[in-house]
Amino acid sequence: MELYFMGTNAGVPSLQRNVTSLALRMLDERRSFWLFDCGEGTQHQVLRSPLRLSKLEKVFITHLHGDHLFGLPGLLSSRANQGGDTPLTVYGPKGLKAFIDLTLGISESRINYELIVKEHEGGVLFEDDTFQVESALLEHRIDSYGYRIIEKDRPGKLDFESLKKHGVKPGPLYGQLKRGENIVTEQGTVVRSCDVLGKPKKGRIVTILGDTRPCRAAVELARNADMLVHEATFLHELQKTAYEYHHSTAVQAAEEAKAAGAHEMFMTHFSSRYKDEEQLAPLLEEARAIFPNAKLAVEHVLYPISKYPDKS
Structure with a gap:
C-alpha cells in the first residue's frame, strides 16, 4: 500500500498546490487504487501520476464542500473514456447521489460501467477477505467523515x-x-x-480524516493506525480562526495523533496563506514538537505504508 497526494490545499487551488484528493494505491493487494476526495482538477492530477483511472475501484468522499467534490463528475466521465469498464463504488454523505445524478444527468455524460453510489452515516461500509473500511462523523460545518481502512492479517510464509x-x-x-x-x-x-505456516503477517491500518475540529471520533478512528492523514489548515497562533471555521491546527493534529497512538502522520489541507515549503516549515516544526513522526504531505510523491509494531 502507498499514499499518493494529488491535492493538499484548503478551500481553493493555488499555483503551488491543488485542492484535496488522495489515492491509496494497492497494486500488490488488489491491483487497484482507492480515491479519497476529488477536488476540482483531480483528473488532471491523475494524468501526471502513476495511476490509471481504469484501475480505480472505490471513491470515498469525506464531505460535500466543493474543494473535496467538484472534480468528481469529470473524473467519473473520464474513467469511462480511459478503459474503465469495471464497477465503481462511490461512498459519501447524504446528498452525494443527488449531486452525481444531477451533474451527470444535465451534462448527458455517458457512463459505460456500473456506478454504485452508497450514502452513509458512518459504521462499517465495506468488508471482504482482505480489507474492512469503517467510518465515523467528525466535527465540521457540515457532515464530514473520517475513514479507517483495516488490512486483515495475511497468512504466514510456507515452510x-x-x-x-x-x-x-x-x-x-x-x-x-x-x-x-x-x-x-x-x-x-x-x-x-x-x-x-509461519506467523501471520499483521495487516496495516490507515486512517484518512476529512475536515474537522479536534474531536473524539478522530482519535478513535486513528487508534493505533500505522498511517494517519490529518488536516492541518493553520499554525497554532490561528487556533481561534481554526475553531471558527471548524478546522485544526498543526499542533491539534499532532495532539490527536499522539492521543490515538498512531505511528506516522501526514498533515494536509494547508491554508493558501502558506505558499511554499519554507512557509509550511513552521507547521511541521510545531507538530514534531508533540509528535515526532509528523510529515508534510507533498503532491505527486508515492509514500509507502509500513507496518509498525503494536504499541499496546
Missing part, C-alpha cells in the same frame, strides 16, 4: 523444507495450506497448515 519432508509437492495443495486448510498427501499423511 518449504517441512513441506518437502512431508512429501508435499508445489501445486494446489500449497494454496490450501496457505488458506489454513489441512491436507492429506498421496501417501495418506495428514499435514496441518499450522505446522507448516
